[in-house]
């Protein structure tokens with residue numbers, strides 16, 4: 202062993218590796234519709250102009266020294282003000298800490314609460330929990346979800362595992378599925394956690410819940426995001442909610458995130474983040490704080506951003522439904538939130554002959570389907586297995602963050618032709 206055990210077992214993200222391979226092919230001149238990334242093309246989805254200008258102003262005003270460890274007061278207030286006014290809550294600024302995006306905050310939640318050998322529960326498919334769990338040396342309990350429940354974990358599915366756990370890591374809207382908790386299910390989950398902590402009493406480490414909510418402001422149509430603290434106030438004692446500007450404001454490269462939660466937990470997280478130095482840059486903090494507090498500016502941005510994302514997701518969904526109606530072996534869940542569509546493409550050997558587009562072929566496994574679609578249809582999408590799911594070999598994540606509306610008919614025509622070839 203040449204490196205630490207942690208380094209030996211930590212792999213680079215396979216998701217980023219897929220995107221890098223596609224980009225390399227694009228640079229060679231190939232036309233590929235890259236629907237794999239959880240990111241945005243800034244030429245299509247720029248950050249709000251007011252945010253850009255405020256960042257530049259802050260650099261010109263030389264706000265370039267270290268920021269306060271837990272984040273600048275104006276950003277902690279700005280983040281609290283947005284969450285409070287949009288979710289009907291009353292977080293104080295000192296119940297918010299800041300870091301350079303959601304990732305260091307999620308890592309700090311794991312590091313602050315979970316010891317090696319502790320148990321972490323998370324649903325699959327979900328984003329990155331297996332890596333965070335491995336990094337802290339915890340025991341993972343991956344709870345499989347079902348298409349019927351939109352791939353969200355139910356209170357019943359989580360219940361048997363709570364007794365031995367330290368952390369339940371949840372995400373809504375969920376990456377990779379673009380789906381939400383129903384209010385009823387979220388309340389039931391929170392009540393179970395509260396009941397488990399009552400059972401443990403004050404001597405034992407409580408069961409904590411991480412809610413990764415970075416996509417919460419991107420909901421569509423009648424789909425509603427329920428903030429856990431709004432539907433179950435008591436959960437605030439053990440709930441850490443992670444959020445940021447990365448997705449709602451298409452600002453993945455700007456690196457500003459925040460967490461709300463119990464003050465004592467936040468203090469520990471802040472110490473860990475401080476030692477890593479994962480603060481958000483000070484000019485970005487100043488700009489984001491002012492922007493988030495500006496209700497009309499946030500409202501205008503979100504209205505147009507949601508509309509553009511929803512139009513793309515709806516068009517893809519309609520395309521999949523049309524193919525399904527014509528007997529092809531595909532399906533999709535109606536868009537609810539985030540930048541993702543859950544799509545089913547059942548063309549592996551094991552799905553053979555059930556429907557059109559699943560004739561005899563050599564497609565063994567979801568990675569073969571992924572490769573086939575890439576080579577034959579020039580479409581890049583990601584199988585749910587890359588998000589830890591074992592049971593959903595024919596479901597994939599389709600992202601619209603780098604997709605222009607005009608290219609959707611071409612993508613769907615390519616998909617149909619590739620399916621037809623297998624018939």
Ligand SMILES: Cc1ncc(COP(=O)(O)O)c(C=O)c1O
Nearest residue numbers: 239302303304328376415445447
């Ligand atoms: C659910 C979820 N949480 C967090 C992140 C990372 O957020 P950030 O870029 O703010 O670190 C992502 C990115 O894809 C995500 O999907």
